[in-house]
Amino acid sequence: MHNSRWSEFAVESLIRVLGFSTVGLVALIFVFLLREGLPVLSEVALPNFLGRAWYPTFGSFGILPLVLGSVLVTVTAIAIALPLGLATAVFVREVAPGWAREILKPMIEVLAGIPSVVLGFFGMTMVAPWVRQTLGTATGLTAITGSLILTYMALPTLISVAEDALDAVPKSYRDAGLAMGATQWQTIWRVIVPAARSGIVTAAMLAMGRAIGETMAVMMVTGNAARMPTEWDALLRPVRTMTATVAAEMGEVAKGSTHYHALFAIGIVLFVITFAINMTAARAIFAKRRRGGLR
Amino acid sequence: MSRKLVTLYTLLIVACAAMACAEPGSTTGADSGPLRAIENKGSDTLVNLALAWAEAYMNLHREISISVTGGGSGTGIAAMMNGTVDIANASREMKAEEVAAAEANGISPVEHIVARDAIAVVVNPSNPVDRLTLSQVSAIYSGQLTNWSQLGGEDRPIVLLSRESNSGTYVYFLENVIRLGRSESQLLFSPDTLLMPSSEGISVEVRQNPNAIGYDGLGYVTADQKVIALAVDAGMPYVLPSVATVNDGSYPVSRPLFMYTAGEPEGEIKEYLHWILTEGQILTGELGFVPLQ
Secondary structure, eight states, X not given: OHHHHXXXXXXXXXXXXXXXXXXXXXXXXXXXXXHHHTTHHHHSOXXXXXXXXXXXXXXXXXXXXXXHHHHHHHHHHHHHHHHHHHHXXXXXXXXXXXXXXXXXXXXXXXXXXXXHHHHHHHIIIIIHHHHHHHHOOSOSOSHHHHHHHHHHHHHHHHHHHHHHHHHTSOHHHHHHHHHTTOOHHHIIIIIIHHHTHHHHHHHXXXXXXXHHTOOHHHHHHSBOOOOOOOSTXXXXXXXXXXXXXXXXXXXXXXXXXXXXXXXXXXXXXXXXXXXXXXXXXXXXXXXXXXXXXXX | OHHHHHHHHHHHHHHHXXXXXXXXXXXXXXTXXXXXXXXXXXXXXXXXXXXXXXXXXXXXXXXEEEEEEOSOHHHHHHHHHXXXXXXXXXXXXXXXXXXXXXXXXXXXXXXXXEEEEEEEEEEOTTOOOOEEEHHXXXXXXXXXXXXXXXXXXXXXXXXXXXXXTTSHHHXXXXXXXXXXXXXXXXXXXXXXXXXESSHHHHHHHHHHOTTEEEEEEGXXXXXXXXXXXXXXXXXXXXXXXXXXXXXXXXXXXXXXXXXXXXXXXXXHHHHHHHHHHTTTHHHHHHTTSBOOO
């Protein structure tokens, strides 16, 4: 008796320490980012840092093209992935017979396990030539190529989370819909999907967080040209993302130089964006809970 | 990327080889004497060649251990000035301020040219353009010429490919081709230039894309890319890069690769450098660099 209480106490404190250390580690990472990145503000004038030219070896540290590049690639990827993912989730959860669901669900989860460098290689050798020939772009290494690869990478997250959200809609909603004389399609579209709305928003946000932080595949297929993606056909031209910039340049940069601090400053911007996305996702969950409705 | 991996693996192999060398000496107490170490650090362009030299030399001279690391020309030169390495590898000449700093430290650096490297300009084999002047290449890479028809080719947009901006080759190409060696020039790579993370990235894109133009060290050019013949000016002869044209100076875009020592080399370092400049040059050609005559 005495013994078991002791072991319970030990396990409880262990879990508490582990839980707090996770939070502590995230805080430490942020402190580290700030320490290494903030000096750039004293070394580079603000208009330069927020400017349109990224030539780090020649003193131009404008991060605007990189931020816009990341945003363009990510938002496009989610815009493609959301309808596809939602439709797949609805099919798997609401339409497909039980045996088909048993096959589809694990297959979707396997998709999430494909290493990003493999997808990058696939993108470089298969998708890029296809984009160049089909869309008639000058090069296949474009923003849209990156978005297509990111769509592929974001889909498993999106489908799994959206499917959980649909799963959480009580059976009584479906029964009520059908009893009112609605068809299956009407029940799904007018009742179930709206009821699962916040979960679907969360799914999109989590997928976006996954997509904006992706590095290797994006670096291999977007061409990495630090240009301002502001033309109407910017999607069909190369872009350089924040993650690819950090990954490509960090290896060779002298520790403590302005360039080094600038790369960490990009890390801060990326961290803040990801944090904001995750906060939005969390708000969507909590807002629903407060109304006492469904998760 | 892949170059770095190769470097890492080769370093591991060298480390293992060094241990393998050390062990029989210590266990059998052979009369080879103590192991003499040479530290060699610097340019990433040179690192594979320096490793190949070090391995071959250590096989010939069991009593010598040579460790090679990359990190960039500047890193190697700084380490040589601080006395932490014996030989610094550099893909560029020492700057005047570096020489001044070394002399303030009581060190007079000595320059040794150990190999030459040609930079080839490549296009897709289906591109009819096969010759360019340096000022045309400069106009292409700075974004003034954007269509192959302006150069006698088909009506296609030009897609610019380059290595990442931290590569020594990038800086060399900018200073000597885009800026045509003029120090007052402020030209930069066009912002539309695609920066590829590896030589492999450049060769894949050049192979697939008839719009592409790229550049890289001659050792990295594969058979499925078309090498452009370059001329200094329109009236001058157009020359393809090769060992012969680099050595007689007719190919305009080649650079010497250096090793620097603190003062005149002595003892085993002198012997090693002498070996590099003689027998070692066979390896230079095998790795795609241009051997000295």
